[in-house]
Structure formats: C-alpha cells, structure tokens
Amino acid sequence: MTTQDGALDLAESTKVKWRQYAVTAGRIGLAVLLLLAWKIGAERAGPLYVADPVLVAQRIVTGISSGELLYHIYVTLRLSVIGFAIGCFFGVALPFVLRRMPRVTNAVEPYIMASVGVPKYALVPLFILWFGIDDAPKLWLIGFLVFYPVFIAVFAGIRNVDRRLVNMARVAGASEAMISREVIWNSLLSFFMASLKIALPRAVSAAIIGEFLVGDAGLGYLIEYSRQNFDTVGVFVGIVVATALVLIINAALVWLDRRVNAWRPTERDMQI
Amino acid sequence: MSAQPLLEVRDLSKRFASRESRDASLWVIKDLSFSVRDGEFLTIIGPSGSGKTTLLNMIAQIDAASGGEVRFKSESAPINDPKSLNPGLSCRIGYVTQEDNLLPWRTTLQNVLFPLTVQGRLNDETRARAAELIRHVGLAGFENHYPHELSGGMRKRASLIRTLVYDPPVILMDEPFGALDAQTRAVLQEDLLRLWEMGRKTIVFVTHDIGEAIALGDRTLVLSRAPAKVAGEHQITIPRPRDIRGIMSHPDFGPLYQRIRAQVQ
Ligand SMILES: Nc1ncnc2c1ncn2[C@@H]1O[C@H](COP(=O)(O)OP(=O)(O)OP(=O)(O)O)[C@@H](O)[C@H]1O
Numbered sequence: 001m002t003t004q005d006g007a008l009d010l011a012e013s014t015k016v017k018w019r020q021y022a023v024t025a026g027r028i029g030l031a032v033l034l035l036l037a038w039k040i041g042a043e044r045a046g047p048l049y050v051a052d053p054v055l056v057a058q059r060i061v062t063g064i065s066s067g068e069l070l071y072h073i074y075v076t077l078r079l080s081v082i083g084f085a086i087g088c089f090f091g092v093a094l095p096f097v098l099r100r101m102p103r104v105t106n107a108v109e110p111y112i113m114a115s116v117g118v119p120k121y122a123l124v125p126l127f128i129l130w131f132g133i134d135d136a137p138k139l140w141l142i143g144f145l146v147f148y149p150v151f152i153a154v155f156a157g158i159r160n161v162d163r164r165l166v167n168m169a170r171v172a173g174a175s176e177a178m179i180s181r182e183v184i185w186n187s188l189l190s191f192f193m194a195s196l197k198i199a200l201p202r203a204v205s206a207a208i209i210g211e212f213l214v215g216d217a218g219l220g221y222l223i224e225y226s227r228q229n230f231d232t233v234g235v236f237v238g239i240v241v242a243t244a245l246v247l248i249i250n251a252a253l254v255w256l257d258r259r260v261n262a263w264r265p266t267e268r269d270m271q272i
Numbered sequence: 273m274s275a276q277p278l279l280e281v282r283d284l285s286k287r288f289a290s291r292e293s294r295d296a297s298l299w300v301i302k303d304l305s306f307s308v309r310d311g312e313f314l315t316i317i318g319p320s321g322s323g324k325t326t327l328l329n330m331i332a333q334i335d336a337a338s339g340g341e342v343r344f345k346s347e348s349a350p351i352n353d354p355k356s357l358n359p360g361l362s363c364r365i366g367y368v369t370q371e372d373n374l375l376p377w378r379t380t381l382q383n384v385l386f387p388l389t390v391q392g393r394l395n396d397e398t399r400a401r402a403a404e405l406i407r408h409v410g411l412a413g414f415e416n417h418y419p420h421e422l423s424g425g426m427r428k429r430a431s432l433i434r435t436l437v438y439d440p441p442v443i444l445m446d447e448p449f450g451a452l453d454a455q456t457r458a459v460l461q462e463d464l465l466r467l468w469e470m471g472r473k474t475i476v477f478v479t480h481d482i483g484e485a486i487a488l489g490d491r492t493l494v495l496s497r498a499p500a501k502v503a504g505e506h507q508i509t510i511p512r513p514r515d516i517r518g519i520m521s522h523p524d525f526g527p528l529y530q531r532i533r534a535q536v537q
C-alpha cells in the first residue's frame with residue numbers, strides 16, 4: 001500500500017519537475033528571442049534610433065563600476081520610496097478614518113471618486129509653480145499617483161469586510177482599535193496587496209517623469225539628458241535600468257504577497 | 273435558585289427594514305417574553321426562519337431591537353438604539369454563532385485564543401485551559417491548521433471552545449452541533465453537560481432537534497413561526513446526571529417528545 005503510494009508520488013513529482021523545466025526553458029528561449037530582435041532592430045534602424053544591446057550592456061557595467069549609474073538609481077529610488085510612503089499612508093489611513101463617519105463618507109465619496117479622473121501628470125506644472133523645483137513637486141505627483149489605487153482598494157476592502165467577523169470580535173471583547181487592526185486590516189490585506197502591484201511601479205514611473213521635467217540627477221534625468229545630447233545608448237541604459245528596477249520591485253511584491261497570504265487556500269493549490 | 277432571573281426578555285420585538293417599503297411591517301419577533309434563571313440550561317426550539325438567530329443576536333447585543341428590552345441581572349440594557357449596543361455585554365455573554373465565524377488568517381489555536389488575546393488574559397493558565405479544551409473536542413494535532421483546512425464539524429468545535437475558553441457566565445449557542453455526525457454530537461453533548469454541571473453556567477441553547485432539546489435542557493421553549501412567540505414551555509424532569517445515549521429509553525422522554533413535536537410547526 002505504502003510503496004504503491006510512494007511510487008505514485010514519485011512519478012507525480014517527476015512529472016511536475018519536468019513541467020517546471022519546460023517552463024524555465026521557454027522563458028530563457030523567449031529572452032534570447034527578444035534580445036535577438038533588439039539586436040536586429042538596432043542594426044536596421046541605426047544607432048541614432050535604437051542603441052545596440054551590447055553597447056548598452058557595456059555602458060551599464062562601466063556606469064555601475066564608476067558609481068555614476070548607482071547614484072542615479074539611488075536618487076530615483078529614494079524619491080519613489082518617499083513619495084510612495086506618503087501616498088500609501090494617506091491611501092490606507094483615510095478609509096479607516098472615513099469608516100467611523102458614514103455620513104461624511106457619503107458626502108465626500110463622489111468628490112473623491114471624481115478626482116480620480118483628473119490627469120495627475122497635467123498637474124505637474126502647477127506643482128512646480130506652487131512647490132518649487134526641488135523634490136516637492138515630484139513627491140506630490142508620486143504621492144497622488146500612489147494614493148488613488150491604494151485608497152480605492154482599501155476603501156472597497158473595508159466595505160467588503162464580513163460583518164459577522166466584526167460582530168464576533170466585538171462579542172469577544174475586542175476594542176475598536178483591535179478590530180481595525182486584526183479583523184479589518186487582515187480582511188483587506190489582499191485588496192491592499194493588489195493595489196500595491198499597481199502603485200509601486202507607478203511610483204517609479206512618476207519619479208522618472210518628474211525627473212524629466214525638473215532635477216539634475218536620477219534615471220529620468222539620465223534619459224532626458226542623454227536624449228538632448230543624441231546619446232541613444234544613454235537613453236536605453238536608463239530605460240533598461242528602470243525596467244529592471246520595476247521588475248525587482250514586482251518580484252519582491254510577489255514574495256511579500258505569498259508570505260502575507262500564506263493562509264489562503266488558492267495560493268497553495270496554484271503551486272502545481 | 274434565586275427569585276430574580278439572570279436574564280429577562282420582555283416584550284422583545286424585531287422587524288427588519290425591507291428594501292421595498294411595502295412589507296416594512298413584517299415582524300420577525302413580536303412581544304416575546306421569557307426569563308432564564310442563573311445556572312439554568314434553557315433550550316429553545318423552533319422551525320427554520322422563526323427568528324431564533326435574530327433573538328440571540330439581540331440578547332448578545334449585536335442587533336438592535338425594534339421594541340421591548342433585555343435585562344441582565346435586572347439591569348435594563350438600551351438595545352433599541354444601534355449606537356448604544358454593548359456586544360457581549362462586557363464579555364459576560366458569550367455567543368457561539370450559527371456560522372463558525374473563525375478568522376480565516378488565524379490557525380485553530382490562534383482562533384481559540386482570540387478572545388483571551390483581545391481581553392488581555394493570555395497567560396500560562398488560560399493557555400493550558402485552551403490546550404485542554406482543544407484536546408477534549410478532538411482538535412489535538414490541528415492546532416496549526418487554518419480554518420479552510422478543517423472540516424465543517426471541526427470548525428464548529430473550534431468556534432464552540434473559542435467561547436468556552438474565556439468562561440463567560442452566560443453562553444448563547446445557536447445550533448452548535450447542527451453540522452456534526454451523531455457520534456461526535458453525542459460526545460460533545462456529554463462534554464457540554466459535564467462542563468455545565470461543573471461550572472453551572474447559564475446556557476441558552478437553540479436547536480432544531482427535539483431530542484437534543486430534551487436531552488440537554490432544564491426547560492425547553494418552543495417558538496412559533498414568525499412572528500416568533502412562545503408557543504409552549506416544558507420543564508424537562510429527567511434527572512441529572514443524564515445518560516445522553518440512553519436518554520430515549522427514559523420513560524419521560526417519549527411523552528415530552530410527543531408534546532413538543534405537536535407544538536413545533
Ligand atoms: N438582516 C436581515 N434582514 C432582513 N431579514 C432578515 C435578516 N435577518 C433575518 N431576517 C429574516 O428574519 C427571519 C428569521 O431569521 P433567523 O435567522 O432569525 O431564523 P432562524 O430561526 O435562526 O432560522 P434557522 O433555524 O434556519 O437558523 C427570516 O425570515 C429572515 O428572512
């Protein structure tokens with residue numbers, strides 16, 4: 001009985017392993033194809049329009065070893081993180097405050113939802129006018145762009161909380177603060193994590209766009225400065241590094257999501 | 273025991289605001305009155321939809337009443353205003369709800385410890401009591417499982433001991449053994465009776481099952497179809513300690529069963 005089960009398990013697990021190998025091989029193949037397409041495109045379009053990937057790679061290596069590229073990355077990351085923290089804080093805190101005042105919520109909600117429609121990038125000139133040309137206008141931009149997805153998700157999450165769980169917690173003697181932290185927060189965590197998948201890459205994009213417009217460092221500045229000097233390789237370096245940054249952030253988010261939602265049934269079923 | 277009842281329900285009424293105003297006057301419960309003595313095991317039986325859960329929700333102060341009052345130790349609680357509700361009346365009224373309402377992100381043990389945690393009563397003694405209860409209801413080995421990894425009956429048992437563990441003087445139970453097989457059900461009924469006989473809690477126990485109502489209770493109330501009223505009241509004279517599995521052969525059982533069944537309709 002047990003040996004049979006063991007054999008079955010073994011067959012099943014080798015099958016799974018082979019499937020995983022196939023997926024990995026497919027991914028590597030796709031990456032090679034993309035690089036090839038880039039290389040061919042560069043040769044067809046000419047160095048002014050598409051930089052050669054080999055040159056881009058070389059420039060990245062020298063940029064990192066000289067520390068210059070690292071500095072640009074640091075500037076952009078720092079801006080993104082601070083702006084993200086501000087937007088995220090208000091995006092989470094505001095729904096929790098509104099939860100306590102249903103009437104205010106009803107009055108304010110249509111205005112908040114309407115303000116989602118305002119194109120935030122169009123406000124940048126105003127931010128510059130109001131807040132100068134330091135980090136402040138860029139932080140406002142990033143903050144706004146992060147605030148909305150987080151606010152909407154957390155707001156919906158709070159509406160979605162199972163009232164029976166809240167009642168159970170109340171009967172058990174939990175204070176309102178404990179209910180917010182334990183029941184509400186955990187119930188809406190998956191909403192929040194989903195909103196981060198939008199908000200975090202957005203924060204980086206917004207930082208880069210902010211740097212196009214004002215500033216003298218950062219990946220956005222690097223891209224724009226290179227363009228002005230017809231340095232297409234520099235433009236591509238900025239794009240590649242920014243993309244890598246976002247991919248790394250996404251990977252970190254997926255990892256965090258797994259950890260936070262470890263208890264969820266779907267997360268485990270999806271493994272195979 | 274004492275002349276003063278511990279829990280008193282007076283002219284309690286409830287209607288739900290319906291989406292369309294046309295049947296706004298549909299009363300689920302109308303002028304319901306009864307009282308529970310300190311240390312009494314009261315069973316309530318009634319057809320599905322008769323308002324049993326609604327009644328317990330109002331006693332636990334989860335839901336506001338539309339009229340009437342509930343008195344606890346002769347204090348009248350203002351339960352007609354949703355804003356002044358005091359759910360669980362300061363941890364003195366425990367409530368084992370019809371659904372298990374376990375927190376899905378907490379393991380079995382963490383769920384059972386939840387009330388103690390939020391009440392700030394987590395210590396070696398209460399932890400030992402929780403472990404003891406977990407073993408008692410057959411959940412040993414499942415302490416670190418999440419609710420979705422438990423069977424429906426196991427979840428029910430976890431939710432039952434989550435209330436027992438903090439030892440409130442009054443416990444409301446809404447069909448706690450509904451989803452269990454006959455064997456487990458009998459074991460848990462025996463356990464509940466033993467715990468009750470040791471601690472003499474006051475228990476209000478809602479069930480569909482006439483046999484269960486007789487086997488456990490000192491007294492059984494029969495509720496009518498909505499709007500719920502007391503359709504009958506029966507003292508269960510079968511002496512304690514009772515033998516749950518053999519209770520049907522007790523001479524008083526048959527006649528009681530017949531009388532109650534005639535009223536449950
Ligand atoms: N929130 C609500 N809004 C409107 N009607 C409700 C609400 N809750 C319950 N009801 C109605 O009140 C009646 C009684 O419901 P309740 O859940 O108290 O029944 P019950 O006796 O517990 O039934 P069961 O034995 O099936 O659990 C039902 O007709 C139900 O439709």
Ligand SMILES: [Mg+2]
Nearest residue numbers: 324325370446
């Ligand atoms: Mg019910």
